[in-house]
Amino acid sequence: MIQKTLSTLNGKLQVSIPQDLHELTLGQLMAMQATDNMTDIQAIQILSGVPMAELQQVRSFHELQVFNDHILALAQQIRSLYNSDNVPKTVSFHIKGKTRKVNVSANLSMEPAGAFMAARDIIAEEVARHAELYGDDWQEHFDPSLRICSQILAHYFYCRATGELYNEEKATAFAEEVEKLPITQALPIAKCFFLSYPSLSKPRTGFWRRLFRSWRKGPVSPSSRSSDISTLLTHWQGVM
Numbered sequence: 001m002i003q004k005t006l007s008t009l010n011g012k013l014q015v016s017i018p019q020d021l022h023e024l025t026l027g028q029l030m031a032m033q034a035t036d037n038m039t040d041i042q043a044i045q046i047l048s049g050v051p052m053a054e055l056q057q058v059r060s061f062h063e064l065q066v067f068n069d070h071i072l073a074l075a076q077q078i079r080s081l082y083n084s085d086n087v088p089k090t091v092s093f094h095i096k097g098k099t100r101k102v103n104v105s106a107n108l109s110m111e112p113a114g115a116f117m118a119a120r121d122i123i124a125e126e127v128a129r130h131a132e133l134y135g136d137d138w139q140e141h142f143d144p145s146l147r148i149c150s151q152i153l154a155h156y157f158y159c160r161a162t163g164e165l166y167n168e169e170k171a172t173a174f175a176e177e178v179e180k181l182p183i184t185q186a187l188p189i190a191k192c193f194f195l196s197y198p199s200l201s202k203p204r205t206g207f208w209r210r211l212f213r214s215w216r217k218g219p220v221s222p223s224s225r226s227s228d229i230s231t232l233l234t235h236w237q238g239v240m
Helices: 028-035 041-048 061-081 113-141 146-162 170-175 183-197 207-211
Strands: 002-006 011-017 090-095 098-103
Touching: 002 061, 002 170, 011 041, 011 061, 028 041, 028 146, 028 183, 061 183, 090 146, 098 146, 113 146, 113 170, 146 170, 146 183
Parallel strands: none
Antiparallel strands: 002 011, 090 098
16 A cells, blocks of 8 residues: 555545555445546545545645556556456455455356346346347447446355355345455456356457456556546546
């Protein structure tokens, strides 16, 4: 994490944002995607978790700009993430004060039947939405949202992580825990899950590339490096 001490009207404020991609969570990326016309201070609030009311007390906006280069570095790392096929063998959840390490099966089989059917319905709805928009060419445009990825993984991991019997309502709510996973774990698993899911044929053009299409438009120009945070995160908001 990158940590800075900022001067505020009330004294000092410690602000930390992710330095490496593995420190950025799925939930943070979802929040950034969902924020319309995101301002610099909103971006820092999402990445740091510091309440907005506290960030608004920073004496000078220029103090917040120290995070620009770090956010740019994260953006560059995300650009390459869509190329990753490195599905983790284990992930960890922190539940009720305990850490639960969960194995990720090689074939990503969905168990039990209730979880399978819930996941199937979620995918079917997403496919239907794309088919309505694009017709027979829906596979060429298939790019499930981060929210859908979170829901699928919630049903996949719920029983494995909690040790409890399957309950659709609780499994759906488990998305809150899934969104705490690093994106370096959550996104490759979701990618593999969709591509290997038995009710879907593999898209002719990898949807993962379209999922991060805003990150593959070539290297950042020198002028971009001097842009403010809102400019740097324009791409972030454009993901899917």
